[in-house]
Amino acid sequence: MRKIINEMKVRIPARSTNEAVMRGVVSAFCAELNPTVEELGDLRCAVSEAVTNSIIHGYRDLPEGKIGYIYISLRLYDTREISVEISDNGCGIEDIEKAKRPMFTTGCGERCGMGFLVMESFTDSLTVKSKPNRGTTVLMRKILKP
Numbered sequence: 001m002r003k004i005i006n007e008m009k010v011r012i013p014a015r016s017t018n019e020a021v022m023r024g025v026v027s028a029f030c031a032e033l034n035p036t037v038e039e040l041g042d043l044r045c046a047v048s049e050a051v052t053n054s055i056i057h058g059y060r061d062l063p064e065g066k067i068g069y070i071y072i073s074l075r076l077y078d079t080r081e082i083s084v085e086i087s088d089n090g091c092g093i094e095d096i097e098k099a100k101r102p103m104f105t106t107g108c109g110e111r112c113g114m115g116f117l118v119m120e121s122f123t124d125s126l127t128v129k130s131k132p133n134r135g136t137t138v139l140m141r142k143i144l145k146p
């Protein structure tokens with residue numbers, strides 16, 4: 001049975017500056033496992049995509065002056081596994097399979113619909129749960145090389 005060696009929870013407002021904050025938090029959190037530069041880059045990228053999605057899509061309908069929150073739960077296991085769960089209480093996703101397809105986006109302009117693909121290819125597993133008008137939870141696991 002794998003054992004948890006460290007864990008932390010963060011609640012942070014859905015502001016775009018907090019995307020960089022969360023990349024930093026995740027890097028610091030898994031530093032004790034000495035990830036490679038590549039592994040760290042992958043994780044930072046995946047976390048960035050999930051956090052951006054909560055900010056841009058999850059809370060897109062939030063009325064002026066209201067603050068949405070993002071909840072991040074991090075765990076390190078003795079098997080060199082890192083799990084990152086990122087949730088929001090935003091608008092949710094109608095059709096998760098469709099949302100995960102490359103190039104699918106409900107955004108406009110610079111959105112290109114590759115976020116879920118990045119999360120999937122830069123981690124070892126991706127699970128997305130969502131309910132319209134309730135919110136979205138993305139769970140990613142990454143196993144570092146021995």
Ligand SMILES: Nc1ncnc2c1ncn2[C@@H]1O[C@H](COP(=O)(O)OP(=O)(O)O)[C@@H](O)[C@H]1O
Pocket residue numbers: 049053054057058059088090091092093099100104105106107111112113114115116117136
């Ligand atoms: N947290 C979220 N809340 C609501 N909708 C989301 C969320 N994350 C993703 N989506 C939906 O899934 C689509 C695809 O996401 P993604 O692959 O990251 O592409 P992009 O962000 O470029 O649109 C988004 O356009 C959006 O419709």
Ligand SMILES: [Mg+2]
Pocket residue numbers: 049052053114115116
């Ligand atoms: Mg995205």
